[in-house]
Amino acid sequence: MAPFRGRRPVRTARPASTWFLGVAAAAAVSGTAFMALSGNVDVDAAGCSPMLEGRTLTEFFVDRTDPMTAHQIQAFRKMTESAIAAAGACSTLAMFSLDKNWDGIAAPFFLATVPPRKQSESPSGATNRYLDREFQKKFRPKYEAMVESLSLPGTAPHSPIFEALNGMFSQPEFARATEGRHVIIFTDGLQNTDQFKEADNAAPDFRRLETPYFKAMKGDLRGTEISVYYLQRTGRDGKRQTARHRDFLRRWFEEQGAKVQAFVLLPP
Numbered sequence: 001m002a003p004f005r006g007r008r009p010v011r012t013a014r015p016a017s018t019w020f021l022g023v024a025a026a027a028a029v030s031g032t033a034f035m036a037l038s039g040n041v042d043v044d045a046a047g048c049s050p051m052l053e054g055r056t057l058t059e060f061f062v063d064r065t066d067p068m069t070a071h072q073i074q075a076f077r078k079m080t081e082s083a084i085a086a087a088g089a090c091s092t093l094a095m096f097s098l099d100k101n102w103d104g105i106a107a108p109f110f111l112a113t114v115p116p117r118k119q120s121e122s123p124s125g126a127t128n129r130y131l132d133r134e135f136q137k138k139f140r141p142k143y144e145a146m147v148e149s150l151s152l153p154g155t156a157p158h159s160p161i162f163e164a165l166n167g168m169f170s171q172p173e174f175a176r177a178t179e180g181r182h183v184i185i186f187t188d189g190l191q192n193t194d195q196f197k198e199a200d201n202a203a204p205d206f207r208r209l210e211t212p213y214f215k216a217m218k219g220d221l222r223g224t225e226i227s228v229y230y231l232q233r234t235g236r237d238g239k240r241q242t243a244r245h246r247d248f249l250r251r252w253f254e255e256q257g258a259k260v261q262a263f264v265l266l267p268p
Contacts, residue, residue, distance in 0.1 A: 106164060183227070186266075187230070
């Protein structure tokens with residue numbers, strides 16, 4: 001399971017086919033980005049100078065502590081694939097997952113570098129096709145298995161969302177991205193650990209952010225843009241997902257220097 005001083009408008013997602021058009025259009029303008037999996041394809045051979053590689057970062061966080069609905073999974077797939085296609089050359093792509101097996105170590109589900117598209121060196125596009133095949137062969141089976149798992153029944157006994165996010169923000173690829181970071185988060189925001197339970201925070205008290213527990217999880221997120229796709233739940237959990245709960249989550253990001261550029265509600 002798992003919230004700023006003034007209220008801000010919160011969008012409710014329209015059908016996925018509509019609200020993803022903007023992202024898809026951006027991808028179409030920039031062209032398809034082909035990726036080389038870090039460690040599997042020689043980045044230098046792909047044309048990325050160490051001086052340029054990883055200056056920008058697109059990072060995904062997937063909360064899998066409760067199952068997603070079919071609508072939420074469709075939105076997740078379209079958003080992630082569109083963002084990957086729109087990523088700039090030599091930028092870093094990373095995806096992190098929080099599930100019932102999380103052991104406290106933030107390790108990316110995948111880590112990828114987008115190679116530049118040099119048509120003058122490869123007029124036939126052969127290099128791009130090779131990189132795309134390598135990416136699809138190494139990443140696609142794992143990605144599809146993960147997407148399939150999003151609907152599996154069952155709830156994780158603990159949901160350390162803040163700890164997992166803090167761990168993700170502490171990774172070296174995050175520090176390297178000095179020219180821009182975009183973090184895309186899919187979560188219900190319902191924290192459930194021994195130290196902090198949403199059941200005890202029904203009307204989120206912002207003073208909790210000043211406790212040692214939350215202070216220990218504060219980092220430097222200046223220069224980071226965050227988009228939250230808020231997975232709405234039903235029943236008891238849904239009743240805890242109030243506007244104040246969303247403000248609590250938003251404030252936690254902003255007190256670390258991040259800019260929350262989007263906060264989209266994903267209905268069940």
